[in-house]
Amino acid sequence: EIVMTQSPATLSVSPGEGATLSCRASQSVSSNLAWYQQKPGQPPRLLVHGASTRATGVPARVSGSGSGTEFTLTISSLQSEDSAIYYCQQYNNWPQTFGQGTKVEIK
């Protein structure tokens, strides 16, 4: 099973600042990686698939990059609505696996 490790566990950012979230795979997943945002009491929402393709309706200030084992989700100009837990997921190999999540807090 491919283990996905996210860092940091928690990120506290002031409004208007940017945030960089990392996700590392225990072996290469090529570009078969997605990012999700989950707010309390809600299901996850797809932000990025294919490591760098934004999903429909996701603002341009959200961007994904990376391939192989190292991936990054960058959110610029953070707003209060960005407060959430962010998960990465690999779907290169079975079983699909998720990272443990990064909690983004807005100061």
Place this chain on the structure above:
Amino acid sequence: QAQLVESGGGLVTPGGSLRLSCAASGFTFSDYYMNWVRQAPGKGLEWISYISIDTTYTNYADSVRGRFTIFRDNAKNSLYLQMNSLRAEDTAVYYCARDRATPVTSTAGDGIDVWGQGTTVTVSS
């Protein structure tokens, strides 16, 4: 717009069974591969099962293989999860989730683009 609505969750004693249902609307259900994903209280996401368009291919997480069965009825636009031999560690919110995979997808799916609101399963005596 695409919508998934789960039902069938509840309280069940260890060793018991439960069947979850997911009603799809707003899209052609028979064109999409589907998943079940769960989230234990206060924990992260865990993928547990996947089914192909025509049901010829299914896959399961080791944690549920042999106890859970995924199936679908395209005529009823519905996805199901039969859960047997339930354990306390199966307590979670269960999400029905649409995959972006197509018949030419060679990977383990292609990302999940539509999620239901979830149904809660509690396994406790």
